Amino acid sequence: xxxxxxxRRWQLGTIQVDYQLPQRFELEYVGSDGARHxxxxxxxxxxxxxxxFVAVLIEHCGGNFPLWxxxxxIAVLPISEKYADYAAGVFTxxxxxxxxxxxxxxx
Numbered sequence: 527x528x529x530x531x532x533x534r535r536w537q538l539g540t541i542q543v544d545y546q547l548p549q550r551f552e553l554e555y556v557g558s559d560g561a562r563h564x565x566x567x568x569x570x571x572x573x574x575x576x577x578x579f580v581a582v583l584i585e586h587c588g589g590n591f592p593l594w595x596x597x598x599x600i601a602v603l604p605i606s607e608k609y610a611d612y613a614a615g616v617f618t619x620x621x622x623x624x625x626x627x628x629x630x631x632x633x
Contacts, residue, residue: 531586538574538582543567 527535544567547553554562573579583595591597600620604613 528582530582531588536578536582538579539572540569540574542569542571544569 528538529535545564547567548565553565555565557563602613602617602620604610
């Protein structure tokens with residue numbers, strides 16, 4: 527169970543027994559008795575479906591992701607017009623460095 531930012535509890539992790547996939551893929555094994563048997567698959571999903579996990583994470587962070595997960599890790603925002611040239615230089619250096627998570631220049 528995971529608690530989100532609003533205090534609600536969500537079940538993410540599950541362990542499920544699957545009889546259908548072994549049958550669909552015609553899986554078999556030879557048991558100690560020498561006979562063929564159909565296995566049973568056990569699916570383990572510690573965080574549930576990817577969609578549910580991401581939804582809870584987005585809601586928990588309120589869209590304000592930690593740095594390691596943020597889609598845009600760098601933004602150049604000059605605090606006044608007199609710093610625009612300096613900010614443009616920083617922008618150019620970042621582009622030259624090929625920073626992979628750069629959201630761009632507002633000007």
